[in-house]
Amino acid sequence: MIIKKFTGKTEEDAVEAAKKDLGSGVVIMNVKSVKRKGLAGLFGAKQMEVTAALEEENVVQRNVQNMAPAAKAEDVFAAQAAVNAMNENSQNLEKKIDSLQTLLMSRFQQSEAEIREASAVDGAEPPMEEAPEEKEQTSEQERFIRLLYNTMLESEVDEKYANQIVDDFDRVNKPDLPIDYILSDVYQKMILKFGRAEGITPVENSPRIVLFMGPTGVGKTTTIAKIASHYAVGEKKKVALLTADTFRIAAVEQLRIYANILETPFRVIYTAEEVQEAVRDFNDYDYIFMDTAGHSHQNEEQLEHMKNLIETVRNAGECQTFLVLSATTKYRDLMRIVSSYKEVSDYQLIFTKLDETTAWGNLLNLKLYTDTPIAFVTYGQNVPNDIEQFNPQKIVKQILSTRALQQ
Ligand SMILES: Nc1nc2c(ncn2[C@@H]2O[C@H](COP(=O)(O)OP(=O)(O)OP(=O)(O)O)[C@@H](O)[C@H]2O)c(=O)[nH]1
Ligand SMILES: [Mg+2]
Incomplete structure (x- = not known):
């Protein structure tokens, strides 16, 4: 996913700039009025700033159009990871979900500890102890995705949609993906699913x-x-x-x-x-x-x-x-x-x-x-x-x- 900020004199100008840069598939995630940078800002001049996002699929499509089929999955992921890594705004967004991350991580660690305790009581081997590192990682991701899934159900997200969100994620999943990336990805996907309403808009020359x-x-x-x-x-x-x-x-x-x-x-x-x-x-x-x-x-x-x-x-x-x-x-x-x-x-x-x-x-x-x-x-x-x-x-x-x- 690409997330970028664009500014303009009006919201329409900023949205136009976003579409010009990212294409018409762009989704506007946030709009706010900001002070202009530099001297203009000192005199109170304001401008509109929109945060625009482009879905992974679109980024992926753009990046893989000319790739050989055999290389696709890996290269797609590499292209996408590069886009994410380079995107400063994406990191800003991740900062915003820090507190959420802390909460979910502590819940996750707690449930991991419970699993270990339960296996110790049973006298069974802790799960995955002998497994290769990659397998252990995959399993940790799966458990984290399940935690997110269960959390969605607790908030009464319908199973059908919770599954869709998790399945969407699985399509681009990779064994060494850190769980904070998973959280940020699920978070962004859910925001995109909500889209943005027009709200109440004024009309010129009539009520x-x-x-x-x-x-x-x-x-x-x-x-x-x-x-x-x-x-x-x-x-x-x-x-x-x-x-x-x-x-x-x-x-x-x-x-x-x-x-x-x-x-x-x-x-x-x-x-x-x-x-x-x-x-x-x-x-x-x-x-x-x-x-x-x-x-x-x-x-x-x-x-x-x-x-x-x-x-x-x-x-x-x-x-x-x-x-x-x-x-x-x-x-x-x-x-x-x-x-x-x-x-x-x-x-x-x-x-x-x-x-x-x-x-x-x-x-x-x-x-x-x-x-x-x-x-x-x-x-x-x-x-x-x-x-x-x-x-x-x-x-x-x-x-x-x-x-x-x-x-
Ligand atoms: N807790 C809570 N109560 C609300 C909220 N919005 C409205 N209410 C209360 O819900 C009750 C009904 O509100 P109304 O605005 O009369 O609802 P209405 O849809 O116009 O009702 P009808 O005209 O009878 O169909 C009132 O007691 C409101 O104070 C809200 O966001 N939270
Ligand atoms: Mg009423």
């Missing part, structure tokens, strides 16, 4: 309409309040709040209270005409956030209603749709929920209540099951603070260091 849908009680209204507060207070944008949740009076009041606090206009929407009217009336606003009624994925009538509403809103203006899911929901139920939205194309995911679970693997499961990126996560009831843009690095660290391991 960005953002519609939130999802099951009951997952935190849709609370999440809207957090996001609306970010734009209205943090970014001083013109924000309007709408709700189509007319099923419960309390639901209307909940959003009205937030609208009052944020001093933004608020409207209850009953019909398609009212959607169009609202979009016309708030035409000079930056963002229109729209709440909807939570519903069971088993209620066909409500789902039909939701699909019609989305179509109306999409026809009325520049709409982005977010499906809000709770991380505390079982994976099986999450699969059923997203299946019920299969006719709604082109949405992004928000996961709430990360503070109430250690089943972070569900986020990876859902991303892979739906091929839909995660844009935001929320981790508490506090408005506006308990929300952040989805950060794959952070969640992968959590997946690979379950609470069970930290105890």
